C-alpha cells in the first residue's frame with residue numbers, strides 16, 4: 171500500500187500515462203473495491219487511489235453493542251491503511267469538491283487529484299443539527315445517538331447511570347443506514363434492564379416515521395409482535411418537527427408530543443456535503459445512480475457504491491458487499507469498452523439481534539421482501555429467516571471477524587451476490 175500524506179498533486183506524477191481509478195471513502199465499500207480491483211486490474215496499467223478523512227476504520231455494526239458493554243471500543247477500530255492491499259495508494263484528507271467537468275477532486279487542504287474513473291463511497295452520517303432542539307443543552311445529557319463511535323460510548327455511561335423512567339428510541343427520518351439497528355437497540359435494552367432486575371422501572375417506547383416497525387410488511391408484522399411481547403410501546407407515522415429540550419419532549423408535525431427521560435435518537439442520515447456542493451447529489455446528498463450498475467445517472471465515468479448511492483434498498487454493509495461483487499465484474503468490462511453484464515438486485519442480508527443471546531435474519535432484494543424460512547440452505551439453515559434463534563445471534567457475532575478478515579480484504583465468500591429463493595417460504599403463513 172502506498173501511504174501518501176503530502177504533495178500538491180496528491181496523485182503519482184510518474185504514472186501520468188496510466189489509467190487512474192480514484193475512490194472517495196475508505197469505509198466498507200471503498201476498501202472492498204480497492205482491494206478486489208487491485209487484484210484484477212493490471213498494475214502496469216492502473217493506479218488505484220483511495221481518499222479518506224482519517225486513518226481509523228471503524229466496524230460500525232459494533233456500535234450497537236457498545237452501550238451494553240458487549241464490545242470494547244478497541245475491538246472496533248483498525249488503521250485504514252492496514253486494511254488496504256499493497257499497490258493501493260491511500261491519501262488522508264477531507265474531500266472538498268468534485269469537478270466532474272475536469273475530472274478533478276479537490277481536498278480541503280488545497281491538494282487535488284485527477285481521475286479517469288471515480289467511485290464515490292463516502293457513505294452517510296447522522297446529522298443531529300438538522301432537527302431543531304436535538305443539539306441543544308440536553309445533547310449527550312439526556313439525548314444520545316449510537317450511530318457514532320463517540321455517541322455509542324457516551325450512551326454506555328448514560329445507560330449505567332439511568333435510574334429508570336421513559337426511555338424512547340427514535341428514528342428521525344428514512345432512509346437510515348442499518349434500518350433494523352434501532353429495533354435491535356430497543357430489544358437489547360429490554361433484555362439489559364430485565365437482566366438487571368430493573369425492567370419494571372423502565373418504560374420503553376419505539377418512535378418511527380414509518381407506519382410499522384420496518385419498511386416491508388411481513389417483517390414489520392413479525393417485529394411488531396416481538397415488540398408487543400416485550401411490552402414495548404410503538405408510536406408510528408411520527409415525523410419529528412422539533413425536540414423541546416427543556417420539557418424533554420419530542421414534538422411531531424401533526425402536534426403529537428412524546429416525553430422522555432432518556433432519548434436514543436437516530437438523527438437524519440445524509441450523504442457527504444461535498445456531494446451536494448459538487449452538484450452530484452439529491453436533497454439528502456445521495457448520488458443518483460442506475461440501481462443495477464451503480465453508474466451515475468449524470469456522468470459516464472462516475473459510480474457511487476454503498477450508502478452514498480440512492481439505491482432503493484437498505485443501506486447496510488451486506489448490501490455494499492453484494493453490490494461491490496457485481497460492481498468489480500462490471501467495472502472491468504466497462505473500462506475495456508464492453509457492456510456491463512452484471513446487474514445488482516438490491517440484495518440485503520441483515521441479522522437482527524433480539525436479546526437474550528438470540529437473533530433473527532432477514533434476506534431480501536429490490537423485488538422480494540423478507541420472508542420466513544432458512545438461510546443459506548433450504549431446511550438446514552443454519553440460520554432462521556424472520557424467526558429467533560441462537561444460531562442467528564452467533565452469526566451476528568461472527569460477522570465482526572468475517573468483516574476484518576474476509577470482507578474488507580476482498581476475499582471470496584461462498585455466498586452468491588444475488589438473492590436466492592432457496593429455503594424461503596413464498597407464503598407469509600410462517601409468520602406468527
Ligand SMILES: Cc1cc2nc3c(=O)[nH]c(=O)nc-3n(C[C@H](O)[C@H](O)[C@H](O)COP(=O)(O)OP(=O)(O)OC[C@H]3O[C@@H](n4cnc5c(N)ncnc54)[C@H](O)[C@@H]3O)c2cc1C
Nearest residue numbers: 195197198199223230231265292293348476477486487488
Ligand atoms: C449502529 C450501526 C449498526 C450497523 N449494523 C449493521 C449490520 O448489522 N449489518 C450491516 O450490514 N450493516 C450495518 N451497519 C451499516 C454499515 O456499517 C454501513 O452500511 C456500511 O459501513 C456502509 O459502507 P460505506 O462504505 O457505504 O460507508 P462507510 O463505511 O460509512 O464509509 C464512508 C467513508 O467515507 C469517508 N468520508 C465521508 N465523507 C468524507 C469526506 N468529505 N472526506 C473524506 N472522507 C470522507 C468516511 O470517513 C468513511 O470512512 C450499521 C451501521 C451502524 C451505524
